[in-house]
Amino acid sequence: MAMIDVQVPDIGDFKDVAIIEVLVKPGDTVKAEQSLITVESDKASMEIPSSHAGVVKELKVALGDKINQGTVILTLEAAEAAASAPANASAPSAA
Template sequence: MSDLIEVRMPRYPECWESCGSCASGEVFIIDVLVQPGDVLRADDNLITLETGKVALDIPSPYAGVVVKVHLQVGDKPEAGALIATLIKP
């Protein structure tokens, strides 16, 4: 039987709290790079965030097949937000 894996938004880098330069303005999703049925390897990118100064890709820490994507373009995900559900191959 296959296992479901929840991929969650990582905590923003600590430097964002001390410096704040990269994260000035709102942080929101500008691109969703996966869809249900996609086969991922660990470190494949899931979403791209816009931070006001930089675009930042968020990779999957796991390999698997995308079952559901829980975020969309324009969302402002907090640390711990559910990005996608995968199933182990």
């Protein structure tokens, strides 16, 4: 299985924003675009989504940490490989 580091995407001009909520833990299965953490700046709070689907293997951040664009949030075991195998196996039987 492929391991993927999920990073903070472009969050605009925000720098060193604090994590106020961690929404997942190791072992959780997440979907692409599912919220992983909530951060708060002096102007707004926002949820940071996952760029990929998979199973959370390791959290790289904790409550209270300060993050920026490019900070690694967590490591995922990618779900694409597991999801595509059954689809490929069923395609020949359907033809």
